Amino acid sequence: HITADPLFNFTLGPENKDLDYRYFSNVRGFRISGDLSDNFSFETRFYENQFFYPLYLQKKSSQRANSQMGVDGIAYGIGRAKRFKDNGHDASLANGYLSFSPISEINFQFGHGRHFFGDGYRSLLISDYAPDYPYISGQYFLFDKKILYKHVTSWMKNLERIPAASTPEALFIPKSTSFNQLSYSPNKRFSISLFEGGVYQSFDTQKGVISPDISFFLPIIGTKAIDADTTNNIIYGFNWSFLFFENLKIYNQIALKSFNFSSGFQLGIKWLNPLNTSNSFLNFEWNMSPSGLYSMRHSQLSQSYSHLGHELAHPLGSGFQELLLRGQFSYKMSFFRVNYNYANFIIDYSGNEIFEPLENALFSFKSKNNRWFLNTNIGIMLNKATNMEISIGHFTRIYNSLSENYVFLSWRTNLKNDYYDQ
Numbered sequence: 130h131i132t133a134d135p136l137f138n139f140t141l142g143p144e145n146k147d148l149d150y151r152y153f154s155n156v157r158g159f160r161i162s163g164d165l166s167d168n169f170s171f172e173t174r175f176y177e178n179q180f181f182y183p184l185y186l187q188k189k190s191s192q193r194a195n196s197q198m199g200v201d202g203i204a205y206g207i208g209r210a211k212r213f214k215d216n217g218h219d220a221s222l223a224n225g226y227l228s229f230s231p232i233s234e235i236n237f238q239f240g241h242g243r244h245f246f247g248d249g250y251r252s253l254l255i256s257d258y259a260p261d262y263p264y265i266s267g268q269y270f271l272f273d274k275k276i277l278y279k280h281v282t283s284w285m286k287n288l289e290r291i292p293a294a295s296t297p298e299a300l301f302i303p304k305s306t307s308f309n310q311l312s313y314s315p316n317k318r319f320s321i322s323l324f325e326g327g328v329y330q331s332f333d334t335q336k337g338v339i340s341p342d343i344s345f346f347l348p349i350i351g352t353k354a355i356d357a358d359t360t361n362n363i364i365y366g367f368n369w370s371f372l373f374f375e376n377l378k379i380y381n382q383i384a385l386k387s388f389n390f391s392s393g394f395q396l397g398i399k400w401l402n403p404l405n406t407s408n409s410f411l412n413f414e415w416n417m418s419p420s421g422l423y424s425m426r427h428s429q430l431s432q433s434y435s436h437l438g439h440e441l442a443h444p445l446g447s448g449f450q451e452l453l454l455r456g457q458f459s460y461k462m463s464f465f466r467v468n469y470n471y472a473n474f475i476i477d478y479s480g481n482e483i484f485e486p487l488e489n490a491l492f493s494f495k496s497k498n499n500r501w502f503l504n505t506n507i508g509i510m511l512n513k514a515t516n517m518e519i520s521i522g523h524f525t526r527i528y529n530s531l532s533e534n535y536v537f538l539s540w541r542t543n544l545k546n547d548y549y550d551q
Contacts, residue, residue, distance in 0.1 A: 131163035134515050136176060138541035145184070150216050152535060154180040158222075160515070160544075173225030178207060181217045183535055185526055186549060190218070193438045198290045200438075205548060208260035208437040209288065224261040234270040244281055246310060246324055247368050248380035250455060251416050251443050253393040254324050254366040255308055258548045259439040262286075262306075267348065277312040280348035285328070287431060288438035292334065302431055305329040305341040306441075309350040317372065324366030327353045328432045328441075353387075362425055362432040363387035376401040384442070386422055393418040393447070408459040408510075413452075420448040420475060420482060427486035435483050444551040446483040449474030459510070464518075468504040468550055473497065501527040502550045508539075516543040524549075 136159055142152030158176035165171065182190060190202035190210065204210035204220035213219040226240025242264065243257045264283035271278070286301040306329065312322040329341035342356040353363050365387065370380035377400050384393035397414035423434035423442065434441045445451065453470040475482075475497060482489075506522020519540050526533045 131161065134160045134542070136160055136174065136515070136542045136544065138539065140537050140539040140541065142183075142535050142537040145181075148216050150181050150214070152181050152183055152537070154178070154539075156180070156541075168230055170228045171226065174223065176207075176222040178204065178220050178222065179213050179217060180204075181213075183526070183549070184533055185528065186551075187216065189551075193288065195288070198288075200288055203288070203438040205439070206258060206260060206545065208439075222261065234274070236268045238264075238266045238268075240264060240266075244308065246308070246322075246366065247382050247395070248370045248378065248399075249382065249395055249397045249414050249416075250412060250453060251395065251414065251451070253382055253384040253395055253416065253418060253442050254364060254368075255326055256442055257546060258444050259285075259436040259441050262436055275314055277310070277314070278350075279310045279312075280350075281308045282345075282348065283307065284331075285436040287433065287435070291332070291337075301437070303331045303338060304432060305331045305345050306436075307345050307348070309348065309353075311350050319369075319371050321369040322367070323350060324364075324368065325350050325353050326364045326366070327356070328362040328434055329356075330360055330429070330432055332431055360429060360432075362423065362429075362434055364423070364434065376403075384418070384422065391419045391422045393422050403458075406458060406460065408464070409457055411456040413454055416443060416449075416451040416453075418443060418445075418447040418449055421487050422447040423483050424485060424487040424489075427488060430484070430486060433484055440483050444548050445472060445474055448482050462509050462511070463507070464510060464520075465507050466505070466520075466522075468502070470502050470550055472500045472502075474500070498529055499527075500529075501525070504550065506537075506539075512542075517541070518543055 138154045138156035140154040144151045156176055156178045160174045162172035194200055194202040200209055201212040202210045202218060204218050207220045207222045210218040210220040224242045226238050226242055228236060228238050230236045242261050243259060244255055245257045246252055246254045262283050262285045264281050266281040268279045283306045285304050285306050289302050291300050291302055308326040310322060310324055312320060314320040329345045331339060331341050333339050342361060344352045344355045365385040367383045370378055372378045379398045382395040394417045400411040402409055403411050425432050440446050449472055451470060451472040455468050457464055457466045504524035506520045508518045508520025511517040521538050523536045
């Protein structure tokens with residue numbers, strides 16, 4: 130069988146009188162998915178996007194632009210963006226996969242997409258905030274599905290072009306990435322997992338494109354310790370969750386750097402269907418990341434924990450503490466949704482620490498900053514299969530003493546996180 134769905138996001142916001150544009154999103158696309166047999170399935174999505182960001186997102190996008198390399202900015206969760214009119218962005222997004230399951234306990238995928246590890250809204254290890262990338266993955270359930278093993282081999286890029294090229298549309302500097310996960314779930318209530326991820330050198334300024342170290346090719350957890358030196362960016366992780374009373378989940382995640390022994394920490398609790406209201410939840414979460422958790426030394430910046438100008442884990446990078454309160458309360462087709470969070474974080478003199486040398490992240494001058502993000506909206510769910518909704522809402526972002534306020538009206542299919550709360 131085969132299905133096809135329209136995908137879109139038509140959002141209208143307030144007018145920016147200083148820059149003479151109105152905040153809006155004009156996103157059109159489609160999703161086609163199907164089963165070719167009992168063993169083969171596929172899905173493909175395409176989005177065409179024109180939009181104007183709120184000021185704080187526009188500023189961050191412009192900071193990561195490089196006009197000399199043909200990069201006008203970044204589109205969050207999409208990648209490189211081209212200029213649309215004076216202050217807007219134009220970007221397209223395509224992803225999909227082919228899936229093969231010889232038996233129900235084994236699955237292989239070849240695709241262009243993104244991955245997420247953990248039980249929280251954020252992930253300190255690998256999240257779906259960064260744009261799509263080509264990948265090959267294998268997933269295996271063992272011992273009556275009590276053990277899950279998964280490996281992902283992928284290829285990513287920096288938002289900088291190969292310097293030896295003579296044209297502005299030269300290839301971006303490549304890097305190889307791979308992730309391994311081992312999970313044990315003795316029952317439906319408890320789960321514990323180990324994570325191992327690495328960003329490997331695939332380009333040398335003298336040799337050009339090179340082959341990554343051997344552990345990149347080994348889909349076996351623990352083998353990245355072979356190359357756990359300053360050449361590659363190796364991250365380890367630990368995650369567990371426990372379900373109380375059928376609908377109350379507590380979870381914890383820890384991220385560890387291979388060579389500088391920094392550690393990030395996440396703790397959260399999620400109440401599913403509170404007060405017996407279906408399609409509802411309430412979520413508290415705390416995230417902490419020390420300075421330099423993902424940073425590499427100056428000579429190895431090409432192995433930053435990023436893809437196309439996006440952080441691979443948390444959108445704030447490192448050097449922060451964050452507290453979140455999220456929830457949705459539904460009644461029949463209507464819903465009320467909140468996303469409130471507070472962050473206290475450090476920015477050094479030259480920007481986000483993910484893209485900065487480890488020496489800067491640990492020893493340069495830093496200042497403390499506070500950020501509030503308050504988002505509330507109400508709406509009607511029209512189609513659960515595509516999360517098609519009509520909503521009206523408001524969000525306020527306060528950075529130190531600078532406040533931004535936006536009221537927006539949306540008609541959209543809500544199938545991916547935008548992560549504008551940064």
